[in-house]
Amino acid sequence: MKTEDVTPTDTADGTGHGPPAPPDRIDERARRARRADLIAAAAGVLLVVAAVLIGRVIQDRYQTLFAQWPPFLASWDPHLGPGTPAALTMAVLVVAYGPSLAARLPWRGLLAAAWAGSMAWVFSMALIDGWYRGVERRLTTKHEYLRVIDRFGDIPATLRGFTDHILLDAPDNWPAHIAGHPPGATLTFVWLDRVGLGGGAWAAVWCVVVGSSAVLAALITVR
Template sequence: MTVTEVQPGHPGHPEAAAPERRARRAGRLAVAMWAAGIAAAFVTGWWLRRAGLETEDALPPLHGKARLLTWPMLPAAGVAALAVAVLPPLARRLPWWAALAAAWAAAGLWAVALAVTDGGPAALTRPLEAPTEYAAGLGALQPDPLEWLRTFSDRLYAYTTHVRGHPPLPMLVLWALERIGFGGTGWAAAFIIAAGSSAVAAIAVTVRHTAGERAARRALPFLALAPLALWVATSMDAFFLAVGAWGTALVAAGARRGARLGGVPAAAVGGIALGALPYLSYGLLPLAAVPLAVLALSRPRPRVLAALACGLVVVPALFTAGGFWWFDGVAATRDTYLVSRGSAQRSYAYFAFADLGVLGLLTGPAVAHALPSALAALWRGARARARVPGLPVALLAGAALLGTLALDASGVTKGEVERIWVPYAAWVVVAAALHRPPARRWLAAQAVTALAVQALVLSHW
């Protein structure tokens, strides 16, 4: 028998396997740190609450209560098992647009299946019916929404908690739904779930334009089964996620070479959507890091950048003309925040690290395992000053993570980030595309994380 020597550089050579072994070890360490960080956040929160130092939340760092669900979780577990089995092959084999539609449908079904464990279909509308929510304040827009907009900052103290904490656009969106015949929390819930789950398709479109179709197909199952689905049904932040995701997808589509009409229409519409983000939530400004990463990867033509810039000013111009000055809204919201009993009483030091544990719950262990590979790709790309394998995916996830860390350090978001950070967390999940398909074990770990949180935590959203 002739023994053939395996040459250096061949995939079978021991030296070639070394980087993969290091990546696996780093991934396992990252997952251990993920679990330890989440445990530390809850243990510290329990201790602070017991000492009377953190009393705003019953289960810090989450804004919810501890509970135990058993048999009501079975349908959601069945949906998870089916999705883990079929999503990877569907994402690989279906035509592109069919794969997007399947992932969108799976994401919506997953969010609904998790939510209805809290009491059937009524659980989908219950979060929107709370006296602190937007729907409770819709009457203030009657009979003159323009007058409401002009006096929004001056009369902020009179509005419900969520209205006080946000710019006026979310209320105007719900008012517009009501005006076209889709009033009530049932229609609002359907709108939020459909929009929030559609972000799976939008993010995949962005990944396809910046990192290639193979990476986008790898990302689809992880986007659809991400634990953040727990707060897609039904938190208004899921709608914010959709606006940011589709705006970024349109920018990515417009920035690519060979786009229709030079990419100008797509970039302009994407700019309009992205320009609306600060008028949906004051905490969405750092999300601009993601479309900036898209531009850095795509290097669009000047006319595309000009169209994007024109689109970005549309919504701010309309609101300013309508009498709402964004900086006045920020100041008024800050004043109401400081005098309220809400998150102003929360400890900055505790939530600065504990909220990162919540981010870990939103994104799941598969993302933790992939982050070392993403960081390695960023490092290799920076050293080579070139596009190395995995760099586009890592840059998108890293941009979202950077925006989240900026919010965390600023103290603008202390607590309740399980919903507030949903528009950021979905982009961090893109890092899971670095797993080799079908990666069912990691996909199952994502689903189990969501099921465990739903079974053990009764969230207000």
Template sequence: MNSSAHRAALVGLVVTVVLIVTAVVVPALLDWQVWPRVHLDDGTFPPLHGYPQVKVGIGTLPAVLLALASLRWADPMAKRLPWRRLLLVAYAAGLVWLLALALVDGPEGISRVLGNPTEYLETARAVDDVPGLLREYVSRIPYDAPEGNWPVHIAGHPPGMVLFFVLLVKVGLGGDLAAGLVVIALAATLPLAVMTTVRVLGAEDAARAAAPYLVLSPSAVFLAVSADAVMATTVAWGLCCLALACRGIRRDVLVGLPAGNGQERPVVSGLAGLLWAVLAGLVLGIVVFMSYGLLLTGVLALAVIWLGRGWRVLPIAIASAVAVALTFAAGGFAWWEAYPVLVDRYWDGLASQRPGAYWTWGNLAALAISAGPLVGAGLGATWAARREPADRVVVVLVAAAVIMIALADASQMSRAEVERIWLPFIPWLTLGCALLPEQWRRPGLALQLLTALLVQHLLYTSW
């Protein structure tokens, strides 16, 4: 098994590196205008939304020091620390990693993206009537909206993210820097949610093995500054709730059986499962109102339910999610009415000028850069382990992530700018790194850390 995993991992890594190099080199060699240069006067660096810019900042030294320390201690700590202490260390390390990478650009590295007029925050500051916002939301998506169209990110997403930033504004955290720090604090919990989900599904060893790659992912470059980090984190915690619901509901079969002393077992676990199911449905229902593409999260949700043997959870979670949709509809925003309008706006804009012949595979190269090239090796190792019962949880979750990414890419609704759009899917794809052979672990982590440092220090990234 180890030799086959080694070969499969090597093939996956080589294919991923070739994909990245090809996506970067081909447009330059063929003078292929894969998207209009009007956006970036300094040039472009496809497949990323950015351009070359060498820089060093106040975050450089802590980022490098954390990377070096992680190579020495991340794996041993992930294997040996008690679970709760591991979660605390993972959160602290993730927080430092996110902050350090963002601060390579100085304090504006945290605030610049969210403060952009095309983002959510500026619109959120102007909202003083939430019901009115919902009622006029769909009518202001088209470019030719009589009352003025929404900025690109508001128009391209349901109102969930705008409402999140409206909430931040109302509680006094609506400044560019303050909102950025909130996003970072939330994004640092993302690995914890994924690790806990895997552990609840019965694969604690895999959760521990994946921890260094989840916490120190190159995607931190984009998580630290992007509203999509909030979406990714919400997805992960929703799936964690779903896994907890499966465990609770499954234990409910014990209710009514003798406990050995003439008493019946209590209904506590079954009730907890019910509550977790309701919460999971609410959270995952909200996710769909953060991004249209996150409807694909349903693939991962079904994978979690199947692994957790908790099919009785499904109708409860669906009912809760439907309640979220009906609440938005009652407020004036119907998801099913808005999406077709968005599709029209999307193809009326720059998407029609971005060649699908490039972006169909260029999107995947952007994913590989954001997630780090080691995910290709992880996919290879996952393929090699597909028949191993002990690796079933990781194999199924990674397969679900691959299916979601394939569906999103095939939709052609995400030509370019996907290094941030893929963020909700990347942690689940990264789980495959848990199955890498032992001799791959430290070099693989080094490759991921180096990727993050190079992207942050050599490129101006717009997200």
């Protein structure tokens, strides 16, 4: 086995430069890595479940969270739709072939595949509600960014007075998402509109493409 073909965990001394480790040691390391992954995933699931249960108790008892499904501002509505087959297919493919594919791909290929897979997953989930409701209309509702694009005709002036419209009782108060985020988020959609990519469809595609790149940040961080 050539030195460049091995990783540090494949050698007896763990440095990548010593003699190859015995197969049973490599298998044991792989099993430990899988156990660690499962423990991390289970911990994440338990954290979400705990947040939901505790949030539900607080909301039912004190009505202070103003969220229908704490900790999410959402409603429990399981349903099927056009994107369901694609979402299920993506889930099966990633579970069945993701680990082996990741082990074979070069680093840049892994990043590209992970980003593409992430985008496919998000799009398929959004399309469960169909193109119009799940994608095109999503950022055009009363709480969303696209409802205020016309108020940014003079960007510097709007930014100077941005904080004057945050509070709920302020004159011409911003919708929830605009008030709850720095103005840079809204400016992203203003600039998209100005370069000819206005409307809900382009805004949604932008969010999916850019948002799904978070998987790249995770991979680069843990490399």
